[in-house]
């Protein structure tokens with residue numbers, strides 16, 4: 001994911017210290033004092049320019065991000081605010097270079113170059129300090145963004161929903177080819193689980209847990225939590241809703257059905273409802289499984305794969321198409 005490669009965003013003082021140190025090293029190479037001062041100002045300005053521009057270019061273009069990330073980034077830190085800060089940092093980069101070249105040019109003819117050098121550095125430092133808060137904000141944004149779960153846009157995605165303790169993560173673990181990733185999801189203290197299953201040589205399906213805010217009734221969730229839930233749910237090509245009819249999870253069947261109804265209102269994709277913990281209590285009318293004994297799990301998986309085949313017929317998402325979209 002593109003966010004992982006964003007390096008730490010330096011503070012204003014770090015940008016300045018680093019650039020001044022670099023420039024000081026270059027200054028030593030010149031024996032003529034005036035030329036050394038001029039070179040110093042040029043070097044400071046260009047080091048600051050390059051560093052600030054590299055901060056800007058290390059952020060992905062948000063227009064090109066998959067909807068899930070765009071939506072989540074927007075809820076968490078506001079895309080407008082990120083764009084504004086990137087704009088400010090880019091402005092500071094250009095401004096530092098313009099001011100630096102101006103001073104350097106005026107030092108060409110010699111005269112008071114020590115004073116001009118100090119003045120130039122003070123002005124450039126003040127430009128960098130003007131974007132101090134933007135740099136801090138961008139670093140916070142970076143720290144949040146890089147921890148988001150890896151959600152692929154190109155894989156058939158099954159969102160596994162249901163109350164806590166119904167067996168969602170047990171199911172994802174059982175059907176995943178490799179150990180699922182447990183990612184932080186900033187809207188809840190609980191991690192969310194993302195697992196994959198290889199099907200065929202080049203294809204995988206993706207299973208995603210729902211964030212742990214579903215246990216509260218919809219009206220108790222704040223707007224941010226509601227958007228966060230819908231961002232995950234909207235990645236689904238299919239929702240697998242797990243019901244624990246033994247009620248050992250701590251939620252009544254009635255409450256679980258209420259959640260199912262809510263999810264029905266949220267999504268347009270098909271929902272497959274499955275009863276888990278069949279080793280304790282199975283009921284008629286639904287596919288049943290036990291993620292404890294493994295009974296029925298393969299059958300549920302087969303059902304999911306059948307849904308996938310059907311939906312692929314309706315809207316093909318082959319590798320060619322996904323490459324074109326990038």
Ligand SMILES: Nc1nc2c(ncn2[C@@H]2O[C@H](COP(=O)(O)OP(=O)(O)OP(=O)(O)O)[C@@H](O)[C@H]2O)c(=O)[nH]1
Nearest residue numbers: 163164165166167168169170276277278290291292
């Ligand atoms: N008897 C029985 N217990 C099960 C079964 N599946 C899961 N459990 C138990 O139920 C508990 C919760 O299982 P999880 O898979 O963690 O449930 P979850 O829905 O992922 O829970 P959260 O991670 O809290 O959302 C664990 O103690 C499991 O051992 C089952 O089929 N039968």
